[in-house]
Amino acid sequence: MSTPTITHVRAFTVRGGGADYHDQDHGHWIDDHIATPMSKYPEYRQSRQTFGLNVLGTLVVEIEASSGEVGFAVTTGGDIGAWIVEKHLARFVEGQKVTDIEKMWDQMFNGSLFYGRKGIVLNAISGVDLALWDLLGKVRQEPVYHLLGGAVRDELQFYATGARPDLAQQMGFIGGKLPLHHGPAEGEEGLRKNLELLADMRQRVGDDFWLMYDCWMSLDVNYATRLAQKAQEFGLKWIEEALPPDDYWGYAELRRNVPKGMLVTTGEHEATRWGFRMLLEMGCCDIIQPDVGWCGGITELIKISALADAHNALVVPHGSSVYSYHFVITRHNSPFAEFLMMAPQADKVVPMFNPLLLDEPVPVNGRMKVPDRPGFGVRLNPDCALTRPYSR
Template sequence: MAQPTVTDIRAYVLRGGGADYHDQQGTHWIDDHIATPMSRYPEYRESRRSFGLNVLGTLVVVVEASDGSTGFAVTTGGEPAAWIVERHLSRFVLGAPVTALERIWDQMYSATLFYGRKGLVLNAISGVDLALWDLLGAVRQEPVHEMIGGAVRDEQRFYATGARPDLAVRMGFLGGKLPLHHGPAEGAEGLAANLALLADMRAAAGPDAWLAYDCWMSLDTDYALRLARGAAEHGLRWIEEPLPPDDYWGYQKLRKALPPGTLLTTGEHEATRWGFRMLAEMGCADILQPDVGWCGGLSELLRITAIADAHGLLVVPHGSSVYSYHFAVTRHNSPFSEFLMMAPAADEVVPMFHPQLLDEPVPTDGRLSVSTLDKPGFGVRLDPGLPLHRPYPR
């Protein structure tokens, strides 16, 4: 029986929150003096928006099939990614059977090798791939998690990322991951402040709560080791992405030197099976954290998790809401997930990609039932009232 084919693909952009969750206005914990690679410059230390973390905005990819079905996905990338989708990637999608996900992915990746491989181009490829999975689910009237093998558990547990792990624990989360506020350029005083905040959060969250530090590529090996050693007495569960993502050798060295019981995690800004193969084979991390909207989409995430599983590593995707939930519930090496606390004060559970997605599920008491994902595709709708802009129509 002939499969429907893809008849249209469109790329839109949006500003403000949602998939580009750093694009916030006003006071928000996610933009409050957080250590970054730019923290060595005092003028860019107080706010990540000051150096342009929110310049891209959200990319929305919409695909349509010959039977009238539609699919969509949101990720980051904004206008540059929209251009790539419309003017380059579209040729590999239009006219293809809705089931041709492997061929489409390979053609998109191979055709962009000369200017892609990682970063913005992989964001664009990820957006297209996720939209095609959503479309296939609509055609088959089947949730994505069923199409990739089915759930291996009835519910998914979560930890929370935000400024208040103590509140997260009270909401039922396993614990919390704090943003690191002070980097090497702020010296011994900054390091002491980082450790003091962790001590306060341990006292407030209790002895059994998970506590971790998200370092967002801001440290060097020496500082990361001093931070981890000082944090060990406060039961730090892991130190996340302390080094630049391409410093595989630094991660390898750091992991060997960490205090017993402290894990090293990274991968949020890594892409493709080849990048994660480097992390796995060089022993760079205990937990890999690909973002399904950045690493190459769901098709590539499935390849990445196979590499991780073969090396005995956990895969706990970075944020990404329903796009990672459908994946995680099907994998034994993804036993828990991250939830980004997008309330400005991290004091309540709100949908991560609000206001862009409708019907977006959120954890209750730190848990998400697989039954809440039992809708076609990824199970969410794009808010029809959004001010979508298509900057590069074909």
């Protein structure tokens, strides 16, 4: 049999949830006074949407093969990402064999190096890469995790990210990660409130349930160190993304300063093997957390994970639904996964990229078997209004 080739690449955008999970209605926990790099400005402190966290929207990439199959993937990127896919990246994909994913990734990355390297360009490359893996799985009638070498465990286990770790415990998750609400600009009172919330949650969940703090790039080394040292009393398992992603030196210092046994984690906003090489070689963290929709896709995550394995670091991808599930189930150094609680009050389990994906699996009692369906095993919801802003 001849190998199918790629005939068409298409890029769409959609608003309201999906991969851009910050694109939510008012009143959602994910937008409720969460510390950010913009929290130094009082006018941008209460809502992350006020400084534009929801402006991008979701990018949907479709890739069609000569044999008729269509692979797709979703990430953040909106109109900007769609332009990059349609006007630049498509030339490296159309006409290629569906199996030549490594070559296509290399050409997309090096072809955009003069203006890319990280950020929105890597989001776009990631979206194309994930769609290519979805397409290859559909052509071969196998789930992506089979293509990656097969499962190393029977099921995934999850911790939950959201405002109510106590409810997550009742739902069977192994831990709960809280958003940090107050940053350095809110002074001692803010620090006290952060610790009071942690103390309250520890009292609710008992001693053995994991509790973590997601600081979303909002702190400096001094504040993060003080928070970690004071949080030791309440059994904080890790402090996540405390500093801006380019402050490798600060992360290395923070890791040296945190209490013994507490983990430093980061990498959600890092990209490519070269960015993660900096984190690992400089001793910045114990767990890296690449987002497969932002770091370069599955193709790059394979390399990042191998690099981490050589440094005895765990890889726990940032919550990215099926795109990380298919990877985590195949890797020994990814022993658990993140699930974002996308219900507005974090009081029930709903699909992470709702409403965009159909057949999106969710944990039951904190566990999940990865569905044995071709590709990533999900479909686009036809009720979601896709727009193709830059058709060719």
